[in-house]
Amino acid sequence: GAVVSQHPSWVICKSGTSVKIECRSLDFQATTMFWYRQFPKQSLMLMATSNEGSKATYEQGVEKDKFLINHASLTLSTLTVTSAHPEDSSFYICSARSGQGINEQFFGPGTRLTVL
């Protein structure tokens, strides 16, 4: 149980284009989903927290207009990187949690984004 998928697993795009990454909880309802960014040899950096049906809460320093998050259902959240630039190249990981508070998060396999 507690499986989270991400699609695509990797994507290469040209500078200035937008890229959408999907995160799905396959066998449970995720009331909360998290989006992280990870640079090589570094830990996870929380970008935003989203609850189903409401606006995402972004961490300080994360541009809301650049990283659009939609949590339209209890099993799906999307992250759209708008007008991507090479500095947006990174490993993006989502996680999902059922319930509130201290329940553990289950992570997706990650998406490698490369912007040329």
Added chain:
Amino acid sequence: EDQVTQSPEALRLQEGESSSLNCSYTVSGLRGLFWYRQDPGKGPEFLFTLYSAGEEKEKERLKATLTKKESFLHITAPKPEDSATYLCAVYFNKFYFGSGTKLNVKP
């Protein structure tokens, strides 16, 4: 100020050589501490949740313990397949992740 500190940053062990990884935290009112394993190029894999001081959990060669200020992940007789980065996270009002310990087990 870092809320979660993991040590060592990297650890090299011979197969069968037991050791411990440390996760110390400064948040008060801890509501949960989590251990994850992350392989290169993959998302973290959930291992354990600990809720209160004195609690212990085991899974195969791994054993996690929790005190009021830190947690240990004990690895008994590790195998090369245990090589990975181990992350801990604490939940206070939100999740705080440590920077991880990269474990390399040599055959």
